Amino acid sequence: MNTVIGVSVNTVLFGGCFDGFIVVIVFVLLVGDWNFWDGFLSLEHKNLDAAIESLLNVEKQMRLAGDVAGTKKAVIDIVQLCYEACAWKTLNDQIVLLSKRRGQLKQAVTAMVQQAMQYIDETPDIETRVELIKTLNNVSAGKIYVEIERARLIKKLAKIKEEQGLIAEAADLMQEIAVETFGAMAKTEKIAFILEQVRLCLDRKDYVRAQILSRKISPRVFDADPLKEKKKPKEGDNVVEEAPADIPSLLELKRIYYELMIRYYFHHNDYLEVCRSYKAIYDIPSVKGDPAQWIPVLRKICWYLALSPHDPMQSSLLNSTLEDKNLSEIPMFRLLLKQLVTMEVIQWTSLWEAYKDEFECEKDMPGGSLGEKAAEDFRERIIEHNILVVSKYYLRITLKRFAELLCLSLQETEKHLSEMVVSKSLVAKIDRPAGIVCFQAPKDSNDILNSWAMNLEKLLDLVEKSCHQIHKETMVHKAALKVQ
Incomplete structure (x- = not known):
């Protein structure tokens, strides 16, 4: 036995x-x-x-x-x-x-x-x-020849900490590793690691560090052609390791990157940057080829364009979006953008009644659903649009008539107008005792002097031409008298 x-x-x-x-x-x-x-x-x-x-x-x-x-x-x-x-x-x-x-x-x-x-x-x-x-x-630790392995170990340990609910510890662990300096690590693995760092920082509400980490990734890296043949490494060059099988592709990483950026910009109410991030997701071939994916994204682009303050970038995006043929699939949003580019006063009450249900339907956004703050901002954007329309057609207008056109009280009209003047979106002056708003831009002293100089030059030209004509007529008259 x-x-x-x-x-x-x-x-x-x-x-x-x-x-x-x-x-x-x-x-x-x-x-x-x-x-x-x-x-x-x-x-x-x-x-x-x-x-x-x-x-x-x-x-x-x-x-x-x-x-x-x-x-x-x-x-x-x-x-x-x-x-x-x-x-x-x-x-x-x-x-x-x-x-x-x-x-x-x-x-x-x-x-x-x-x-x-x-x-x-x-x-x-x-x-x-x-x-x-x-x-x-x-x-x-401290061995450069196993730095990639150490980064992967830290990532595994951070994942365990996160599953245990220790988000702060997981974020601190991930921030110890600077993968952007690893020459032998695959590009997609580097990007995936940095995006994980950004995500953990956003989860712990550390938006400052999230922005710093996100700047390590240039958006241009996602425009590289993945099908392009890799160059063979020269003698003495570091051989780049293949990325693990669980690392997403470059286009999938692009989507993850912009979804994280949406979360960051939404926290700061930077609607234009949120819109640009959604625009980048919309341009991904896999998204643009599937109506089930691009229709919700295009709706969000339209909403955030409407929420963005008026500036040249917003105007450019607005016009380029209107030229998109896919916008015909969602006619309500095409009509909304068309109203924003048309120089006509928009009635806020009727507009809100038409789009209130659509506004409340936007729930599945990476940064959060559109809430009361976004609704207030939407109303302000419509008021700003109406003020710009009035300033285009009037040089001077009474404050009372101005308030009637905007469907606002005198105090609200003055408040919104003052905010636009302070933000340099509009040039205007309010004569409060007379109750008159003037939209003429004040001239600089140099401009005034230059205009005077030009006027004097034109005056002298006219005097010289007149003298020439008088002299010519005089000579013709004298010649006629001699002939007689």
């Missing part, structure tokens, strides 16, 4: 952790001898220690001899042996021990870290997983 037991133990020890334990547990349950279980664990521990010791001797010989391939194999075998025996504490200890050995080869440390990273998802519980990640992180 002892011989059989010894053979079965040696057979299951290195043949797979869970299968071995199942065989032994079944044997103990059948025989009923629990002392054998203690003997099995002791024998397993001794066999594991003996196997590791022999491999450590092999690793030492290979390392001293400078044999890179042999050292890597010995290191990987030790790590794999600990994994198969489910000795997670021993695995952590051996990783630290091997990394601190004198003259340890960089290739061996890299191979060991990469091999151990494959076992992270195989850990039995979350504590063991965190411990293994921290061990690998400590080993790879």
Whole structure:
């Protein structure tokens, strides 16, 4: 029986952790001898220690001899042996021990870290997983040849922290890594890592740091042609690693980037930048080719154009959006934009009754649904539009008549007009005692002097031409008298 037991133990020890334990547990349950279980664990521990010791001797010989391939194999075998025996504490200890050995080869440390990273998802519980990640992180800290592996480890640890509800800790962990300096990391993986940093900062309401991190990504990087053939690296250049399979494509990253930017700009009520972000999402081929995707995006573009203050950029986007043929699929929004570009006074009450239901339907926005603040801003944009229309057709108008055209009180009319003058959207003066609004722009002293000079020049030209004509008529008259 002892011989059989010894053979079965040696057979299951290195043949797979869970299968071995199942065989032994079944044997103990059948025989009923629990002392054998203690003997099995002791024998397993001794066999594991003996196997590791022999491999450590092999690793030492290979390392001293400078044999890179042999050292890597010995290191990987030790790590794999600990994994198969489910000795997670021993695995952590051996990783630290091997990394601190004198003259340890960089290739061996890299191979060991990469091999151990494959076992992270195989850990039995979350504590063991965190411990293994921290061990690998400590080993790879400060080593430039495993910087990519360290970034991936930090990302895994941050994800665990986030699942535990520790958003602030996850964000702090991610900010420790500056992946933009990693030359060997794939471009898409860099972008995905930075976007994860931005997302965590937005989740913890740290909008200042989110903006700083987002500036590490240039929007022009998303315009690169992914089908363009990669240039072969020259001799001495760093070889760029392939991105992991779970990293999204460049166009998917573009959508994620602009959705995060929408969240940031919406917090600051920067409607024009929100509109431009939606415009960038709208231009993605996969979105533009699917009506189920582009119709909601185009609706949001129209809303945020209507909410944006009047300026040259807003006017340019408004006209370019009106030229979009897809806008005919949503005629209500085409009519809304048409009203905004037409120089006619818009009645706010009738407009709000027509679009109130559509306004309240916009719920699924990355930055948040359109609420009371957006409704107030929409009303202000309509009032601003009406003021600009009036200023186009009148040089002078009474404040009372102005208020009647805007359907506002005198106080509200004066308030909105003053705000537009302060923001330099309009040039106007209010004569409050007389109750008159003047839209003529004040002239600069230099402009006045220049106009006077031009008027004098024109006057002198007329005088000279008149003198010439008089002289000509005089000569003709004298010649006629001589003939007679």
